[in-house]
Amino acid sequence: MNYKRELLKGNTDALLLSLLSSQPMYGYQIIKELRKRSHGYFKFREGTLYPALHRLEKSGLIVGNWERLPSEKERRYYKLTEAGRRLLEEQVVEWQGFSTAVNLIMQPASS
């Protein structure tokens, strides 16, 4: 089992919600932004991203809207809904508690 992959899989939704809380983004931008903000640690594959985005949209946590660019191309921007924002707040609190507890056990000297 790939531990990093499993960790990422379990937190995909939270990462996406967190990213979209700052501003609406489109798929390719999300991948680049995740890579940039994590200093290359998160390399999301498109095959993971789009099903996750569409699942979040179906659940009413984000909403996607097409926007036409000056170049006549269209992009689908995703933004957080109110339900998504509430869930993110819960998940942030949960994650802070979890990571603190893990650190207390895994790095007792530094905590």
Added chain:
Amino acid sequence: MDAPARRDVLNEMRGHIQEEVADLMEQGYTEEEAVRIASESFGTLDNLVQELNEVHNHSNWVQTLIAALPHLIFALLFALHLWSNMAWLVIILICTVGVTIYGWHHNKPTWLFTWLGYALIPLLIVGIFLLEQASKADTMIPSWLAWPLMIVYFPVILWFFLHIMIQVLRRDWLLGSLMALPVPPIVGWLMTAPWKSELLGAGTPALQSLEPWVALSFLTLAGIVALFTRLKQRPLKVGVLLLSGLTFLFIITFSTGGSVGIMTLVIVGFMAVLLLILPALLEQRLARAEVEPWHGPLESDLELKS
């Protein structure tokens, strides 16, 4: 996945690949290399398609109930001895056609296809009626009129069926099989019950003993459809449709105390398998016959099923 959702997904993926290709070319890659890298970044397309289908095909319980409703109505018709009541049949027919037309013009959701199957059955029955009228003397319609009617009716109906079937198969062959689900039970019971001459008449004691079993077979179909719409994985959906044929064969055998002819069982069993396989074969032929509008790295491989 319905047509607008499929179009959205393909546009989104295409836009993504185009932007990634443009970025990679700016970094010094050739167009060929850039397209290859961008396509590979999507991983295994089969997995992507499967996951997107699972997201978009997931029906909620209300949609599941609507999909199972026509089978439940037919189960009730037989359970409550109302199957020969012309008023009820007409009301149900009007409702079925109305719901079908509504669904057809509102993105063809999965639940539509069970209603569509029932909405088409009366057209077949009218065809059989005309055939009977043309081949017998002393019928409601004189044979000199029945033959021309039949000659006009059958090509029109055949064209109509083909038109509908092509539309359905463009979505997904599994929906074609879902649509044809009531056909084996209807044919099976017509072949089994000795009541063909008194189909809509009163006093059909021979059928009364079979009524609960007919109701049970339609109730089973309702359960099969509910399972079909709730399941996410295609192999399981295929398995559930196959199960419906086996279950019906069991019901028909059990209800007649094993006296049903082996030929009837073979015909019904063959028909159940055929109705599952035929749409798949037709879909393959249809896909080969149609020219792909855009041969990008996605469309050549990404066939999004509904």
